[in-house]
Amino acid sequence: MPEGGLATEAATASARARVDDGFWARVDGERWIKRLLIVALCLWLGVVLVLPVLQLLVKSLADDQGGFVGLTHYVKYFNSPNLFVSLRNSLVVAVLTTLLSVGLGFGYAYALARTTIFGRGLLKGVAMMPLFAPTLLNGIALIYLFGRKGLVTTGLFGLLPGVDIGVYGPVGIVIAETLYAFPQAVLILVIALKMTDARLYEAAQSLGASPLRIFFTVTLPGVRFGLMSAVFVCFILSFTDFGAPKVVGGNYSVLATDIYKQVIGQQNFSMGAVVSVVLLIPALLAFIADRLVQRRQVASFAARSVPLIPRPNPRRDVFFAFYCWLVGGAIVIFYLTALFASLVKVWPYQLELGLWHYHFSGTGGGGYSAFFNSLRMSAYSALWGTAITFLAAYLIEKTRQLHGLRQLAYFLSLAPLALPGMVIGLAYIFFFNARGWEIAGVFVANPFNWLYSTMAILVLCNIVHFFSVSFLTATTALKQMDREFETVSASMGVPFTKTFVRVTVPVCLPAILEIGMYYFVNSMATVSAVIFLYSADLPLASVAVANMDDAGDTAYACAMSMLIVAANILVRLMYGASTAGIRRRSQAWLTR
Amino acid sequence: MNTSDTSLAVEKVGKKYGTFAALSDVSFSARRGEFLSILGPSGCGKTTLLRLIAGLESHSEGRVIIDGRDVSGSPVSKRNVGIVFQSYALFPNLSARNNIAYGLKSRGASREEIVARVDELLDLVGMRGMGRKYPAQLSGGQQQRVALARSLAVSPGLLLLDEPLSALDAKVRLLLRGEIRQLQKRLGITTVMVTHDQEEALTMADRILVIEKGRLVQDGTPHDIYDRPATPFVASFIGAMNFIPDAVKVHDGVYGLGGHHVQVGMENGSAALPPGSRVTIAIRPEDVLIGRELGSANIVPTTVSAMEYRGAQFRLSLVVHSGERSGLRLDADVAAEKVRRLQIRPEMDLPVHLPFNRLRVYGAGEAHA
Ligand SMILES: Nc1ncnc2c1ncn2[C@@H]1O[C@H](COP(=O)(O)OP(=O)(O)OP(=O)(O)O)[C@@H](O)[C@H]1O
Numbered sequence: 029m030p031e032g033g034l035a036t037e038a039a040t041a042s043a044r045a046r047v048d049d050g051f052w053a054r055v056d057g058e059r060w061i062k063r064l065l066i067v068a069l070c071l072w073l074g075v076v077l078v079l080p081v082l083q084l085l086v087k088s089l090a091d092d093q094g095g096f097v098g099l100t101h102y103v104k105y106f107n108s109p110n111l112f113v114s115l116r117n118s119l120v121v122a123v124l125t126t127l128l129s130v131g132l133g134f135g136y137a138y139a140l141a142r143t144t145i146f147g148r149g150l151l152k153g154v155a156m157m158p159l160f161a162p163t164l165l166n167g168i169a170l171i172y173l174f175g176r177k178g179l180v181t182t183g184l185f186g187l188l189p190g191v192d193i194g195v196y197g198p199v200g201i202v203i204a205e206t207l208y209a210f211p212q213a214v215l216i217l218v219i220a221l222k223m224t225d226a227r228l229y230e231a232a233q234s235l236g237a238s239p240l241r242i243f244f245t246v247t248l249p250g251v252r253f254g255l256m257s258a259v260f261v262c263f264i265l266s267f268t269d270f271g272a273p274k275v276v277g278g279n280y281s282v283l284a285t286d287i288y289k290q291v292i293g294q295q296n297f298s299m300g301a302v303v304s305v306v307l308l309i310p311a312l313l314a315f316i317a318d319r320l321v322q323r324r325q326v327a328s329f330a331a332r333s334v335p336l337i338p339r340p341n342p343r344r345d346v347f348f349a350f351y352c353w354l355v356g357g358a359i360v361i362f363y364l365t366a367l368f369a370s371l372v373k374v375w376p377y378q379l380e381l382g383l384w385h386y387h388f389s390g391t392g393g394g395g396y397s398a399f400f401n402s403l404r405m406s407a408y409s410a411l412w413g414t415a416i417t418f419l420a421a422y423l424i425e426k427t428r429q430l431h432g433l434r435q436l437a438y439f440l441s442l443a444p445l446a447l448p449g450m451v452i453g454l455a456y457i458f459f460f461n462a463r464g465w466e467i468a469g470v471f472v473a474n475p476f477n478w479l480y481s482t483m484a485i486l487v488l489c490n491i492v493h494f495f496s497v498s499f500l501t502a503t504t505a506l507k508q509m510d511r512e513f514e515t516v517s518a519s520m521g522v523p524f525t526k527t528f529v530r531v532t533v534p535v536c537l538p539a540i541l542e543i544g545m546y547y548f549v550n551s552m553a554t555v556s557a558v559i560f561l562y563s564a565d566l567p568l569a570s571v572a573v574a575n576m577d578d579a580g581d582t583a584y585a586c587a588m589s590m591l592i593v594a595a596n597i598l599v600r601l602m603y604g605a606s607t608a609g610i611r612r613r614s615q616a617w618l619t620r
Numbered sequence: 621m622n623t624s625d626t627s628l629a630v631e632k633v634g635k636k637y638g639t640f641a642a643l644s645d646v647s648f649s650a651r652r653g654e655f656l657s658i659l660g661p662s663g664c665g666k667t668t669l670l671r672l673i674a675g676l677e678s679h680s681e682g683r684v685i686i687d688g689r690d691v692s693g694s695p696v697s698k699r700n701v702g703i704v705f706q707s708y709a710l711f712p713n714l715s716a717r718n719n720i721a722y723g724l725k726s727r728g729a730s731r732e733e734i735v736a737r738v739d740e741l742l743d744l745v746g747m748r749g750m751g752r753k754y755p756a757q758l759s760g761g762q763q764q765r766v767a768l769a770r771s772l773a774v775s776p777g778l779l780l781l782d783e784p785l786s787a788l789d790a791k792v793r794l795l796l797r798g799e800i801r802q803l804q805k806r807l808g809i810t811t812v813m814v815t816h817d818q819e820e821a822l823t824m825a826d827r828i829l830v831i832e833k834g835r836l837v838q839d840g841t842p843h844d845i846y847d848r849p850a851t852p853f854v855a856s857f858i859g860a861m862n863f864i865p866d867a868v869k870v871h872d873g874v875y876g877l878g879g880h881h882v883q884v885g886m887e888n889g890s891a892a893l894p895p896g897s898r899v900t901i902a903i904r905p906e907d908v909l910i911g912r913e914l915g916s917a918n919i920v921p922t923t924v925s926a927m928e929y930r931g932a933q934f935r936l937s938l939v940v941h942s943g944e945r946s947g948l949r950l951d952a953d954v955a956a957e958k959v960r961r962l963q964i965r966p967e968m969d970l971p972v973h974l975p976f977n978r979l980r981v982y983g984a985g986e987a988h989a
């Protein structure tokens with residue numbers, strides 16, 4: 029039989045088998061499943077994001093009995109000098125932090141992306157350290173360095189003349205926030221600096237431009253979108269952060285601590301909602317500006333650009349090496365001080381090292397049960413968050429049904445970028461704690477009320493809080509896959525679910541792991557949203573840090589922070605090992 | 621045409637994106653085992669047409685019938701078609717074997733059946749022994765073969781190819797052209813291939829559909845399309861064509877151009893025009909004859925104004941001597957050997973013969989591209 033014989037025979041047989049003139053030949057089950065999933069995604073985003081934020085807005089316009097009072101609370105807010113001053117303080121802190129972190133970050137990123145200095149991998153790792161710690165720890169470390177009994181203030185416990193920089197207040201907040209925002213600025217700017225076309229530099233050099241002139245005419249314009257993006261991101265981070273001002277703020281109040289004081293301290297929920305809205309608006313503006321900038325950045329980088337390979341330049345490299353090791357060293361010293369402090373018996377009197385503060389007995393906060401709760405919560409957040417985020421990105425990117433709803437889902441998926449953790453936390457209390465709502469005179473009981481003060485609501489809150497960045501990671505990975513994979517599978521009669529499992533997920537596995545790690549690390553470290561949502565029988569490590577610090581048990585708080593950092597570094601190392609494993613295994617299909 | 625012999629029928633199909641009509645009123649059909657090529661310039665709607673046939677795009681109007689079954693509302697999974705994309709869309713994490721077996725596994729074939737079928741297909745596309753390799757380890761041509769094997773694995777009734785060779789370099793392209801065509805003949809599978817490469821269409825297809833701005837302008841064999849292009853657009857899109865505008869019909873079969881009378885053997889619609897009508901006369905450069913074989917009629921005196929060397933031949937730019945109008949130009953392709961033999965040089969007077977059965981006449985209404 030000729031080779032073709034079998035194939036043709038099979039062809040006709042199968043064609044006959046698949047010909048089916050009935051109704052079912054026209055119905056595409058897959059399309060309906062996809063439609064259903066898209067609708068489900070939109071509903072989910074509605075419940076976990078839109079409704080809670082709406083509830084928050086409504087709350088800011090209502091009195092405690094739920095009666096509509098219009099802008100009364102806002103008028104009161106802007107007439108109350110104490111509260112109003114916090115807005116100014118928050119803006120001052122955010123602007124200073126942004127200048128510092130973007131300024132320092134630019135030099136650092138430049139060294140990483142454009143020079144050949146030694147140890148760039150390590151330097152990058154060092155710069156990322158703050159990502160693994162709760163921002164409370166930044167404040168705590170500052171106190172051990174510059175506080176009343178700090179290392180610097182006392183001149184290494186009296187060995188040297190000490191200096192008091194007055195860390196409690198704006199100085200401390202700005203330093204802690206700069207540390208917090210620094211890694212984000214470096215990440216964004218390294219990418220921007222790497223995405224430059226080498227030919228522009230060759231052209232400028234061939235025209236005889238001086239290095240300084242090249243910097244101002246080629247380098248800066250080339251990264252202007254990255255710079256703007258870094259500015260907006262750092263602004264949002266420092267404007268909305270709660271952890272650092274909580275610890276080192278002293279009497280210097282900012283919006284995030286005001287919300288906490290109003291809600292937890294005075295049980296004034298309406299005013300808490302008002303401050304949240306005030307906090308939300310600048311963040312929202314920065315978010316919108318950032319989105320506009322990002323869109324232009326993508327468009328301005330041509331696909332055919334020639335990547336710039338840095339060449340050694342001794343004078344420049346020595347300068348940048350010095351700079352980077354200085355900054356990197358400061359970060360290391362910062363966290364080493366915290367580690368040291370957590371191990372010291374009684375700071376600053378008994379400097380014997382040991383695990384004195386790691387038993388957490390005799391202090392509040394929940395001790396190890398809080399730590400294990402946090403681990404569990406972070407693991408669930410990583411698991412569910414990754415699954416939901418990836419599925420959402422897949423549905424939005426790879427299906428062709430319900431265009432309008434997918435647009436909406438895309439927009440909603442990015443919206444959490446603009447939502448400060450405090451706002452999410454508060455919105456969640458209002459929404460999930462509500463017994464029900466009067467809608468057009470009919471009382472509708474809250475079907476989600478049971479979630480209140482469960483692990484589920486904490487996980488949900490984390491998923492929403494860290495949704496956008498994960499979503500963008502997933503979307504980028506999915507965009508790099510051939511658009512026709514789904515089509516090819518469909519033409520062979522293979523269900524899309526099978527292609528999803530056999531092709532999409534394996535190919536995107538590095539991105540999936542990255543998302544999982546991101547969720548875990550952030551869920552461990554976050555305090556701003558969960559501080560409103562945890563319950564007494566479900567304590568959390570990061571909240572314990574805040575509470576122990578509040579109670580003056582700074583060493584315990586420091587020790588707990590160290591546990592969080594250790595868990596995060598461990599997860600990061602596991603992530604590194606597993607991606608290395610995947611890379612080895614998938615070498616065959618990634619390289620020629 | 622006998623319906624049982626018709627593998628694919630497209631009836632008055634149209635597609636709109638918003639208000640923009642990407643395709644309008646396209647009808648054609650393919651006999652079983654026929655190789656059709658859809659040819660047209662970029663953006664004319666070729667891919668759209670292919671995607672409509674595949675069911676990847678829903679059409680606004682008309683019907684698509686595959687194997688006698690109206691599939692207009694059916695999704696791609698229910699049309700029994702194999703598709704090969706320009707990008708191949710091979711799954712990067714699966715070996716060539718697993719790529720080919722991909723569609724088989726979900727049809728409940730046994731392991732042995734699958735192995736046998738994949739081996740058969742690997743042989744079929746000349747990839748025996750390469751099944752273990754991953755797509756990234758294969759050359760472009762090999763990837764194309766795997767993509768072809770994968771689409772054939774599920775024994776489709778209709779094979780759809782969207783510019784399957786455009787990502788390959790010239791040599792491989794030439795090789796694969798022949799192979800795909802042979803394979804298609806051997807399997808007897810009805811095939812529709814989109815291309816914007818006229819040579820590809822001319823050498824591979826049984827029939828060519830030429831699309832212009834979303835409309836089907838000609839449907840014919842490669843011979844028809846080349847020798848009897850239906851419109852000036854088709855004529856200029858496929859091969860080169862001299863257009864001589866402002867010719868005047870004298871009477872049936874005789875036209876005046878630049879003070880000369882020429883006889884035209886093949887009229888296409890122009891027979892209906894009244895004498896005195898303005899028309900455009902067209903002739904391919906290689907049909908403009910010079911030298912000893914000149915016939916007696918249709919001789920036009922010209923001067924050589926420029927010569928362009930093209931390896932095996934020269935392209936001569938000729939200016940027709942004419943009483944009333946100067947500047948009437950003609951291009952002629954002449955074998956290099958003949959140019960040397962006749963010692964043709966620029967500025968030389970050169971009478972040319974326009975064979976009456978190679979001239980085409982287009983009414984003035986048909987503006988040419
Ligand atoms: N999804 C869409 N929305 C709007 N317009 C579209 C869409 N897809 C295609 N078009 C338009 O329809 C026309 C035909 O597109 P099509 O892809 O079929 O062209 P083509 O002939 O395959 O071109 P090429 O040779 O460049 O691949 C183009 O003008 C294109 O801009």
Ligand SMILES: [Mg+2]
Binds near residue numbers: 668
């Ligand atoms: Mg196309």
